[in-house]
Amino acid sequence: xxxxxxxxxxxxxxxxxxxxxxxxxxxxxxxxxxxxxxxxxxxxxxxxxxxxxxxxxxxxxxxxxxxxxxxxxxxxxxxxxxxxxxxxxxxxxxxxxxxxxxxxxxxxxxxxxxxxxxxxxxxxxxxxxxxxxxxxxxxxxxxxxxxxxxxxxxxxxxxxxxxxxxxxxxxxxxxxxxxxxxxxxxxxxxxxxxxxxxxxxxxxxxxxxxxxxxxxxxxxxxxxxxxxxxxxxxxxxxxxxxxxxxxxxxxxxxxxxxxxxxxxxxxxxxxxxxxxxxxxxxxxxxxxxxxxxxxxxxxxxxxxxxxxxxxxxxxxxxxxxxxxxxxxxxxxxxxxxxxxxxxxxxxxxxxxxxxxxxxxxxxxxxxxxxxxxxxxxxxxxxxxxxxxxxxxxxxxxxxxxxxxxxxxxxxxxxxxxxxxxxxxxxxxxxxxxxxxxxxxxxxxxxxxxxxxxxxxxxxxxxxxxxxxxxxxxxxxxxxxxxxxxxxxxxxxxxxxxxxxxxxxxxxxxxxxxxxxxxxxxxxxxxxxxxxxxxxxxxxxxxxxxxxxxxxxxxxx
Amino acid sequence: xxxxxxxxxxxxxxxxxxxxxxxxxxxxxxxxxxxxxxxxxxxxxxxxxxxxxxxxxxxxxxxxxxxxxxxxxxxxxxxxxxxxxxxxxxxxxxxxxxxxxxxxxxxxxxxxxxxxxxxxxxxxxxxxxxxxxxxxxxxxxxxxxxxxxxxxxxxxxxxxxxxxxxxxxxxxxxxxxxxxxxxxxxxxxxxxxxxxxxxxxxxxxxxxxxxxxxxxxxxxxxxxxxxxxxxxxxxxxxxxxxxxxxxxxxxxxxxxxxxxxxxxxxxxxxxxxxxxxxxxxxxxxxxxxxxxxxxxxxxxxxxxxxxxxxxxxxxxxxxxxxx
Numbered sequence: 101x102x103x104x105x106x107x108x109x110x111x112x113x114x115x116x117x118x119x120x121x122x123x124x125x126x127x128x129x130x131x132x133x134x135x136x137x138x139x140x141x142x143x144x145x146x147x148x149x150x151x152x153x154x155x156x157x158x159x160x161x162x163x164x165x166x167x168x169x170x171x172x173x174x175x176x177x178x179x180x181x182x183x184x185x186x187x188x189x190x191x192x193x194x195x196x197x198x199x200x201x202x203x204x205x206x207x208x209x210x211x212x213x214x215x216x217x218x219x220x221x222x223x224x225x226x227x228x229x230x231x232x233x234x235x236x237x238x239x240x241x242x243x244x245x246x247x248x249x250x251x252x253x254x255x256x257x258x259x260x261x262x263x264x265x266x267x268x269x270x271x272x273x274x275x276x277x278x279x280x281x282x283x284x285x286x287x288x289x290x291x292x293x294x295x296x297x298x299x300x301x302x303x304x305x306x307x308x309x310x311x312x313x314x315x316x317x318x319x320x321x322x323x324x325x326x327x328x329x330x331x332x333x334x335x336x337x338x339x340x341x342x343x344x345x346x347x348x349x350x351x352x353x354x355x356x357x358x359x360x361x362x363x364x365x366x367x368x369x370x371x372x373x374x375x376x377x378x379x380x381x382x383x384x385x386x387x388x389x390x391x392x393x394x395x396x397x398x399x400x401x402x403x404x405x406x407x408x409x410x411x412x413x414x415x416x417x418x419x420x421x422x423x424x425x426x427x428x429x430x431x432x433x434x435x436x437x438x439x440x441x442x443x444x445x446x447x448x449x450x451x452x453x454x455x456x457x458x459x460x461x462x463x464x465x466x467x468x469x470x471x472x473x474x475x476x477x478x479x480x481x482x483x484x485x486x487x488x489x490x491x492x493x494x495x496x497x498x499x500x501x502x503x504x505x506x507x508x509x510x511x512x513x514x515x516x517x518x519x520x521x522x523x524x525x526x527x528x529x530x531x532x533x534x535x536x537x538x539x540x541x542x543x544x545x546x547x548x549x550x551x552x553x554x555x556x557x558x559x560x561x562x563x564x565x566x567x568x569x570x571x572x573x574x575x576x577x578x579x580x581x582x583x584x585x586x587x588x589x590x591x592x593x594x595x596x597x598x599x600x601x602x603x604x605x606x607x608x609x610x611x612x613x614x615x616x617x618x619x620x621x622x623x624x625x626x627x628x629x630x631x632x633x634x635x636x637x638x639x640x641x642x643x644x645x646x647x648x649x650x651x652x653x654x655x656x
Numbered sequence: 657x658x659x660x661x662x663x664x665x666x667x668x669x670x671x672x673x674x675x676x677x678x679x680x681x682x683x684x685x686x687x688x689x690x691x692x693x694x695x696x697x698x699x700x701x702x703x704x705x706x707x708x709x710x711x712x713x714x715x716x717x718x719x720x721x722x723x724x725x726x727x728x729x730x731x732x733x734x735x736x737x738x739x740x741x742x743x744x745x746x747x748x749x750x751x752x753x754x755x756x757x758x759x760x761x762x763x764x765x766x767x768x769x770x771x772x773x774x775x776x777x778x779x780x781x782x783x784x785x786x787x788x789x790x791x792x793x794x795x796x797x798x799x800x801x802x803x804x805x806x807x808x809x810x811x812x813x814x815x816x817x818x819x820x821x822x823x824x825x826x827x828x829x830x831x832x833x834x835x836x837x838x839x840x841x842x843x844x845x846x847x848x849x850x851x852x853x854x855x856x857x858x859x860x861x862x863x864x865x866x867x868x869x870x871x872x873x874x875x876x877x878x879x880x881x882x883x884x885x886x887x888x889x890x891x892x893x894x895x896x897x898x899x900x901x902x903x904x905x906x907x908x909x910x911x912x913x914x915x916x917x918x919x920x921x922x923x924x925x926x927x928x929x930x931x932x933x934x935x936x937x938x939x940x941x942x943x944x945x946x947x948x949x950x951x952x953x954x955x956x957x958x959x960x961x962x963x964x965x966x967x968x969x970x971x972x973x974x975x976x977x978x979x
Contacts, residue, residue, distance in 0.1 A: 426699075508716050
């Protein structure tokens with residue numbers, strides 16, 4: 101059911117970069133993807149759990165020896181825009197795309213590596229079963245958390261149909277299958293395809309109207325959406341605003357001004373200073389202000405492929421140059437939560453609270469540098485490198501330009517390093533360029549954000565060696581056979597006790613190896629124009645449910 | 657024509673400010689400041705002026721007074737060489753165009769032959785080390801050809817048209833757009849910024865120099881020098897430039913003012929020097945992070961305005977007097 105026409109305008113600091121549902125380079129692309137496409141299950145942010153979306157219910161799980169069967173049924177009302185029903189064949193097609201070689205799907209497919217095959221019920225095409233290797237409690241949610249893609253739009257020639265999914269998941273393609281995959285990938289990877297409103301269409305409630313990179317992205321509510329018939333079945337099936345506009349405003353001050361002037365309605369992830377200014381201003385009455393604890397963390401990532409940063413002792417030393425409590429005071433105004441690693445301290449069962457928080461300690465940093473073979477000459481740190489003679493310790497530090505938290509962190513780090521006579525040159529870089537720099541490994545250190553969630557601890561996309569590469573998420577280049585083994589064990593852990601034990605081992609390993617240092621978890625400072633209700637602020641990204649926004653009765 | 661200098665307290669005040677700026681910038685590291693350069697005081701972010709931070713702090717907790725002094729160093733380290741280079745390029749090109757015009761400069765063809773290896777090397781290898789030996793080879797070849805007088809043929813070099821075309825071209829493209837494009841293409845180091853400012857700012861000085869030299873070359877004593885067979889370079893160096901200097905020297909403070917303005921504008925736009933170099937323009941741009949922090953606008957603005965005013969007052973004016 102659609103309400104009166106409503107436009108919601110959101111301020112974004114950067115572009116989604118790509119709308120390809122398989123690539124999803126950042127959190128903004130994920131947000132758009134969830135408005136255009138649907139998966140079997142979806143995160144209900146305020147309730148912090150997965151709920152059925154395209155599926156009628158969470159999967160039925162059955163185990164038979166080393167194999168696990170997960171059976172889903174798609175809602176009978178679910179159809180594509182052309183009226184065709186969404187069936188198991190579309191799920192099968194989506195899985196083929198996610199495992200198709202040549203498609204940049206490493207990030208998303210690594211989370212589904214347990215899938216071996218998909219069996220469609222011959223009596224009911226809407227009912228199908230995932231055949232999975234092994235068992236882990238997360239299979240029940242991760243198996244339903246990928247976009248279901250329309251075959252009729254993306255592969256009208258059915259190039260992928262002859263390719264058995266079992267061949268794709270086992271990576272044992274015949275030459276005919278390889279040819280078919282190559283032909284499909286060539287079409288699928290065309291950049292212009294993912295800017296075309298006729299192609300970027302899923303079963304979601306919205307369709308793309310326009311996208312001017314770096315300026316604005318506009319979505320429109322479909323006039324007929326299959327879930328219109330299911331009024332109030334689930335908050336996740338609500339899609340009230342008739343039009344969504346995402347305005348790219350990289351400068352926080354301009355974004356705040358736009359909010360106060362009423363040019364945008366939603367400003368998520370506001371800088372702490374701007375949020376405080378708004379909270380204490382006379383304009384505060386015009387906005388709902390929320391600060392749900394998020395799963396977004398600020399981290400210092402190090403490129404372990406750089407010769408200077410290969411030794412863990414060097415990386416540990418550099419992390420001791422960060423005065424995180426002071427940084428939090430300066431940038432978060434008391435909000436935020438310190439952490440020893442990638443697990444949020446809010447998840448007490450998984451968080452390794454025996455590990456001490458890394459402190460600001462220049463003396464310890466010096467000792468660690470010496471342990472890594474660096475010698476202080478009086479003016480600089482250097483060590484003997486057989487190939488290049490002496491190697492000085494001089495670092496470049498990248499961060500997203502215009503981000504006050506990163507800039508303050510970078511300046512503090514530079515100041516601490518300067519006291520130790522370690523030259524650090526700052527490289528504030530535009531967001532999409534920074535993504536490219538990280539993907540290409542052209543950096544020493546970078547301040548960045550990681551987006552976590554409380555549901556899954558499959559960290560292979562950002563830490564496994566298989567995820568190293570231009571399309572992978574492991575941009576630090578970290579990885580050893582033992583870390584890979586541990587990540588795989590963690591992904592396949594069968595119960596929470598084993599998972600907890602493995603998570604503690606992983607946190608300890610990351611603490612010692614220090615490919616990245618998590619500084620703190622940020623709250624999501626969210627401002628929404630008061631004329632909107634049903635914001636549903638939440639911890640998991642994006643931190644609010646745009647589709648559920650409704651005009652308050654008094655604002656109508 | 658004679659140059660008349662302003663006198664009085666205003667000019668003295670201007671000189672005093674400029675001298676103080678120069679001294680403060682030069683001796684800034686030795687000053688007994690309460691808060692060190694670039695040091696962050698994260699407990700006092702965007703704090704107003706106080707006994708600890710006399711001029712307050714910026715949104716990152718840096719002392720505004722220390723940053724103003726450090727900014728003066730940056731400003732002079734880039735702006736001064738850029739202004740001198742701008743004046744040099746402008747005077748040389750303008751004087752050449754004004755003295756030789758389009759017909760008077762004749763260059764032996766062998767010199768053009770001599771630059772060919774260098775051009776070829778640039779085409780093949782780009783701007784890299786093989787260009788140096790190629791250019792040297794070309795120079796030696798052209799010298800040898802000239803020495804043995806193998807060719808007496810001279811090419812008329814239309815220096816006036818070329819300089820005017822360059823001035824027209826630079827004037828046709830808004831300077832800020834030209835610099836923004838160049839900034840995107842190159843990594844801005846201090847020497848690169850100096851070169852960028854100089855290479856885009858010389859036309860005004862060149863225009864002044866060209867007009868003055870064109871006036872001077874018609875005077876009888878220059879005609880006499882030509883008739884007596886003095887080499888053109890000597891005429892320019894010993895007779896033209898000394899007589900044009902009273903006019904041309906007025907361009908130097910104006911160029912300094914222009915370079916400082918542009919440098920500050922670039923820094924304000926976030927396109928100035930990299931690596932957190934402190935700059936008055938960058939200080940002003942930080943004010944948008946804390947719109948209520950008046951001290952972030954007032955102090956850099958006062959420093960900038962006073963400097964530009966002082967440069968304007970210190971610029972010698974000239975007036976024509978009939979004999």
